[in-house]
Amino acid sequence: MAGCRICKREMLTVQGCAVGTVHINGKVYPRIKAGDERDFNPYMEDGERCGDCGAVKGCFHHFGCDIERCPVCGMQMISCDCEDVYYEWIEEE
Known part of the structure; x- marks a missing residue:
């Protein structure tokens, strides 16, 4: 079994990752969902x-x-050329 490195x-x-946004070049973007028209x-x-x-x-x-x-360049997320990309896990209260 494999655990997600960002939602753990x-x-x-589980249905999917619990982290719904990604930071790219100082801006926050919603991640593209599985099966979405842009997926x-x-x-x-x-x-x-x-x-x-x-x-x-x-x-x-x-x-x-x-x-x-x-969500910015439309390329494969794991190998796109966008800079300053990171995910932020925020614990929900």
Whole structure:
């Protein structure tokens, strides 16, 4: 089993990542959800899981997923050329 490095949850037993934003070049952007029209696989069916990270359609991909797109440049998130990219886990009270 594999845990997400940013939300710390087991990837295949939860719906998706709990971190919904990413900081890029000093601005905060919403992450693209699995199955979203801007996702690499926009044709996912309801209840279907991402083939790489296990996120359910409509939920956020887990950190390091090959299929997550960068919300700024549209390229693969794990290898895009955007600078100053980081995720911030904020504990909900």
